[in-house]
Amino acid sequence: MLVIFLCIVLLVLLVSWGKINPFVAFLLVAIAAGLLLGIPVNKITASIQKGIGDILGGLVIVICLGAMLGKLVATSGAAQRIAGVLVSAVGQKHIQWALVAAGFIIGIPLFYGIGFVLMVPLIFSVVDKYKLPAVFIGLPMIASLSVTHGFLPPHPSPSALVVLFHADMGKTFVYGLMIAIPAIILAGPVFATFLKKIPSAPLATFRAAEMTEAEMPGAFISFFTALLPVLLLMLTAFFPYLHVQNPLMVKAVTLVGDPSIVMLIALLVAIYTLGIRQGKSMAVISGQLTDAVKDIALILLIIAGSGAFKEVLTASGVDKLIAARLGELHMPPLLLGWLIAAIIRISLGSATVAGLTAAGIVAGLVSSGGVNPNLMVLAIGAGSLAFSHVNDSGFWLFKEYFNLSMKDTFRSWSVMESLVSLIGLAGVLILNIFVG
Template sequence: MAILSILICLVLLVILVTWAKLNPFVAFLIVSILAGLLLGIPMDKVVASVQKGLGDTLGQLAIIICLGAMLGKLIAVSGAAQQITETMVNAVGEKRIMWAMVVTGFIVGIPLFYGIGFVLLVPFIFSVVYKYKLPAVYIGLPMLTALSVTHGFLPPHPSPTALVVMFHANMGLTLIYGLVIAIPAVILAGPVFAQTLKNIPSQPLKTFVADEIAQNKLPGSFKSFFTSLLPVILLMLTALLPFVIHGKGTLLKTVSFIGDPAIVMLISLLVATFTLGITQKKTMQELGDIYGDALKDIALILLIIGGSGAFKQVLTDSGVTAQIAATLQTYTLSPLILGWLIAAIIRICIGSATIAGLTAAGIVSALVLQGHVNPELMVLSIGAGSLAFSHVNDSGFWLFKEYFNLTVKDTFRSWSVMESLVSFIGLAGVLLLNLVVK
């Protein structure tokens, strides 16, 4: 009966988001309350359970996500993203422009949230397309592959960051494992797959070509690369240093403090405020406006994450997650494959990678917390599943179609196939890592 109740709630969530076009945050609240009642939580305790889940989730994530949004926005509007693009293109030459775009998308995509990254970086793709007279999909899709992979696999993006918190995983190790998987996924689903797309007709609208910032007003190359990659550098260093530093001295405590994701993002934003703000002659008022706009961009994402936390808490308080964990253990499938499959099914039904990842996490969380699977790899497995087969119910599908001026058929054979390749390659990478990671 409990499993049936959850299925009813998931179907209702899909209907509310896709057919009724209800705000996902409101949909999560409705479904969470209904799930609590169906699963036997007393009526006077259901709302308290929802509030606890929402508060606990946002309490751990709000700092990281908000600071990450501010950092990504500053990187984009300061010209650092443009500088990285131009530096990479000049370094590799016209024949390897595609690879320059991939590396740019990967570097800038780490701190930049996907929706923001798409709207801000696609115009740079079109500038290159018009300048060098190259096929738009062939050049553009690999860069967007990198953006998609960082969105699904790597902290500080909302879904993987939330999953790290839910599963009590290590943020630094998740990032390191994620990079190991992300690089081959980007290469195979990006430049390699794009070789088959050279003949897709596409005439991007010139409206979407970026207004380039004058070269003398751009931040320097080192400044742009260093600031964009600083969160990755700090997370990786603080994740690896404990293996080098032995004992429990002050140095180790300091490393642990600096390695906290909230501290990492705060340090990165403060550095960016100086390197991409003050030294670029931006006033604190201008920087404040940039940061305020960034928070507007991710307000709904925060609420959706909070709503998913409420749903997860209801499942936990009802005791059903323990039942699900016990049931899943009876299957011969690997828990990593099950996590991927649940996320993929929800993604195909709903269209949102973030909702798919967070909802799947709530269902399999007990399995992870009971120690039956590596938490970092489960984060990545669900992240890969949440990217499976983007189609007509995904806003990313329509963004790509309209910006690149494609038919629905060509969008399916390019965008949808790319997202599916990323998902399957990501799962394969997770399973291979599982053979060597204890």
């Protein structure tokens, strides 16, 4: 236990104080852990390689295809079309709720950073047009993006945890939706009512030009393409309850239910609907897909590093020891997973690193069958969104784009992230009563 504690402290110091790349920090900590835990020197490297291969083998396809899909949704104007349709449908009085819905829909296929940069210009255009407080209007939409990033596949951390815990991607997504919606409402529009007086003058530098009507795809195509992964995952999640007996159909749904196949189908559809159909050449589309992979390369490396650290713990047998010792605390496993992720998140600033590191520590509890793996994914996801502050890039994105003071960023962004985390934990514990 002392060795693991020291390794986690070392990881925190390397990333936060030493400013070392998280992937490199994970490798250094994995090597240190292997030596201190008595793994033979000639087996440490093998354990690291196995850990990297195991986690990326089941994940790299989903993350890369998800990034490619998100890139097409962003660059085609589909995201702007979705938001525009929602705002037009509800009118000025309910613009905030329309933006929340837009952020939620767009946040499912888009990675957080891409979604943030994409949606902020839309927020600012609405603020300018209707003379509304920027934080009051913008924070709820940003809350939607944050919640989907922490709770819902195909985002990196929840997707990785599904693989690590051998959870069901479809069920995790459905449970995640049940928790995400109240978390967004309470931490978004409800909380934002207390922030109307925060002064914010968004910088002109960040107000990107919008696409014209002619340049954007139609509403149906935009909604259908962005939500196709969701539709396929929900179909496969509910299919067993339809009691279909046709063997061919069962095999087809089983194949389509694989997350890699889901994302591949969605991407192929998007290449046509948001690319070729819009008059783009395959050369242009291929360039956008390549850029998408570049955008998430570091995320893949961080995930790989966390897999190496997790495998070293597993190879040493210390994961079982940790599970046994933590079990002596008489703390519910889901609460424990949330707490570990929250502590690492506050220390390191990265939701992805927090989720994956916590997963390696509680993996023994999940494998022993003492907890619902789908709910553990969500508990750790909620913990990984806890109090965001100066060591989190999201904190600075929000501060600089909205041109806020440090004090106002803490009382808006940081509190919102903490509310999302706590509400997410409460939702997981309530769901555990019924499905645990």
